[in-house]
Amino acid sequence: MIRIGIVIGSTRPGRKAEGVARWAFDIALKRKDAEFELVDIADFNLPLLDEPMPAMFGQYSHDHTRAWSAKIASFDGYVFVTPEYNHSTSAALKNAIDFLYHEWNNKAVGFIAYGGAMGARAVEHLRLVMAELQVATVRAQVGLSLFTDFESFTVFKPAEMQQKNVNSMLDQVIAWSGALKPLRNK
Numbered sequence: 001m002i003r004i005g006i007v008i009g010s011t012r013p014g015r016k017a018e019g020v021a022r023w024a025f026d027i028a029l030k031r032k033d034a035e036f037e038l039v040d041i042a043d044f045n046l047p048l049l050d051e052p053m054p055a056m057f058g059q060y061s062h063d064h065t066r067a068w069s070a071k072i073a074s075f076d077g078y079v080f081v082t083p084e085y086n087h088s089t090s091a092a093l094k095n096a097i098d099f100l101y102h103e104w105n106n107k108a109v110g111f112i113a114y115g116g117a118m119g120a121r122a123v124e125h126l127r128l129v130m131a132e133l134q135v136a137t138v139r140a141q142v143g144l145s146l147f148t149d150f151e152s153f154t155v156f157k158p159a160e161m162q163q164k165n166v167n168s169m170l171d172q173v174i175a176w177s178g179a180l181k182p183l184r185n186k
């Protein structure tokens with residue numbers, strides 16, 4: 001069974017990311033074509049990158065890196081739930097991505113983003129980062145607007161169509177995660 005990690009991309013106290021990720025997780029759990037797990041970066045207590053060797057070498061000197069590596073390696077694909085911070089993703093998510101290399105390779109990722117402009121610029125930025133890590137980014141993405149999917153910019157009340165958008169994105173992530181399997185087994 002294909003395993004998909006839904007990564008909570010903000011560690012900020014009071015973050016919207018957790019509620020959005022739990023909503024997506026509940027939608028995903030209704031599917032029978034993959035297994036899903038919530039992955040909270042905050043649980044791994046990653047400092048700003050503190051490994052002496054580039055991740056490409058896979059020589060990790062800290063337990064927090066080894067724990068993060070084992071978790072990310074256990075998936076066939078991912079969904080990144082990302083806020084938009086200054087037209088990019090969060091520093092917390094970028095830092096967590098930078099800690100690893102081979103664990104990401106030849107997998108697929110989809111995005112759920114939110115912000116004033118539906119997190120579109122955060123996703124565009126992440127697509128470039130994923131290219132370097134040899135992760136296939138799927139076309140379908142979920143863009144949540146702070147104006148229309150959150151009441152008073154705060155309480156998460158997604159428009160009805162967003163559930164369909166989550167499933168369209170998951171269709172592609174699951175298909176591509178499966179299609180890339182032969183490359184991962186090399």
Ligand SMILES: Cc1cc2nc3c(=O)[nH]c(=O)nc-3n(C[C@H](O)[C@H](O)[C@H](O)COP(=O)(O)O)c2cc1C
Nearest residue numbers: 010012015016017083084085086087114115116117
């Ligand atoms: C440092 C920072 C920068 C931000 N920059 C943007 C931005 O460029 N575009 C945007 O639409 N929203 C921006 N926002 C608003 C966030 O999208 C919004 O606060 C969101 O709730 C943050 O996600 P989080 O609550 O999961 O951490 C920014 C927020 C912060 C804290």
